[in-house]
Amino acid sequence: MVEITAKELMKEFDLDLLNDNDEVSFRPITTSDISRPGMEMAGYFTYYPAKRIQLLGKTEMSFFYELDTEEQEERMKGLCTYDTPAIVLSRGLNAPDALIEAANEVGVPVLQSMLTTTRLSSLLTTHLESHLAPMTAMHGVLIDIYGIGVLITGSSGVGKSETALDLVRRGHRLVADDSVEIRQEHPGELVGTSPELIRHLLEIRGLGIINVMTLFGAGAVRNYKRLGLTIDLEIWDQKKQYDRLGLDEDYIRIFDTDLPKITVPVRPGRNLAVIIEVAAMNFRLKRMGINAAEQFSERLSNVIEEGDRDEF
Structure with a gap:
């Protein structure tokens, strides 16, 4: 099995790194499954698949901005773990400050893509299935x-x-x-x-x-x-x-x-x-x-x- 990290995905899909490069740790990606953390945004982390790439689209971010400041910080800290290989925002969405701070604490790369969420999810899954x-x-x-x-x-x-x-x-x-x-x-x-x-x-x-x-x-x-x-x-x-x-x-x-x-x-x-x-x-x-x-x-x-x- 070939080891692949978010750094290779950045080159392959022209992804932009949004957080501090010095704080980022490019961890090996071990699964081709992509997670869209809708339930986690609502606060349910019991079965959170932390080892998957977390893909945030317009739906997730719209719900996020309806939360108060304390809940936003709590949800972003829950998403960013030492096992999480990357968090990707689609449609050119900007990363909120709470996400950048939580990601820098544990070294999770936060990436941005101009592609739609469905298209990006399909491309990432196909690429990872082939390489893993x-x-x-x-x-x-x-x-x-x-x-x-x-x-x-x-x-x-x-x-x-x-x-x-x-x-x-x-x-x-x-x-x-x-x-x-x-x-x-x-x-x-x-x-x-x-x-x-x-x-x-x-x-x-x-x-x-x-x-x-x-x-x-x-x-x-x-x-x-x-x-x-x-x-x-x-x-x-x-x-x-x-x-x-x-x-x-x-x-x-x-x-x-x-x-x-x-x-x-x-x-x-x-x-x-x-x-x-x-x-x-x-x-x-x-x-x-x-x-x-x-x-x-x-x-x-x-x-x-x-x-x-x-x-x-």
């Missing part, structure tokens, strides 16, 4: 093939990068090579990206490092892609029985998400780029309800049943 999502790194290549995010895995030297280069030449888009950062942003949804250091780069043995975007254009790369399928390349084993019909379904588990997995044996003469391309197209057909392997199995069962009836 569980993340892992896997050795492999991620390619966007016909809209399917295909993660190509296998042992070092099996031909993953060379296959990726062939797929890029065929019009598909590279997301990441060698190291793929995978985040689970939502249940059942895995998104892969490339580390910044090696973004848009491919390593081809004997050739070296190449920049895919420079060689093939901006249409040959993309920065992130949702994972849909894993294809594991392995050296052909004569003693191993490989699936010839496609009825067997295998999965790889990443976090709590099961990702479909296909094992493709590698040996001289096999065009891996074409095989992976067809695998992606066949995967799309399966999601549309068309399964060639099951259709063949049904035909075969019908032929066998008809043959048994003819014998009687």
Whole structure:
């Protein structure tokens, strides 16, 4: 999980810091949930979610200004705790003196945005969900093939990068090579990206490092892609029985998400780029309800049943 603070949000969303910079302590944000403290403004702090970003809009501030001075100071001190990562005012609203004083006492940054409250809440939530999502790194290549995010895995030297280069030449888009950062942003949804250091780069043995975007254009790369399928390349084993019909379904588990997995044996003469391309197209057909392997199995069962009836 990547650590993020209000300082990063200031840069990302052009937020202005309203209180004393010397008094501010930029604490880690640990949750993507945003709180609009309406009940707290009314004085109910029993279940106050202090670790969330507190978003104050026109509704909250209108109610605040109807309180007397003592209540205003009390409510602002209740909002500002040592766990609170930031308090954000939307619509360009100014921070009252009571809020500035309470925030400076415990080092809570008070920020201002010109966006509407609903729009700001949506943007902040989306940004935090993306950055705070569980993340892992896997050795492999991620390619966007016909809209399917295909993660190509296998042992070092099996031909993953060379296959990726062939797929890029065929019009598909590279997301990441060698190291793929995978985040689970939502249940059942895995998104892969490339580390910044090696973004848009491919390593081809004997050739070296190449920049895919420079060689093939901006249409040959993309920065992130949702994972849909894993294809594991392995050296052909004569003693191993490989699936010839496609009825067997295998999965790889990443976090709590099961990702479909296909094992493709590698040996001289096999065009891996074409095989992976067809695998992606066949995967799309399966999601549309068309399964060639099951259709063949049904035909075969019908032929066998008809043959048994003819014998009687």
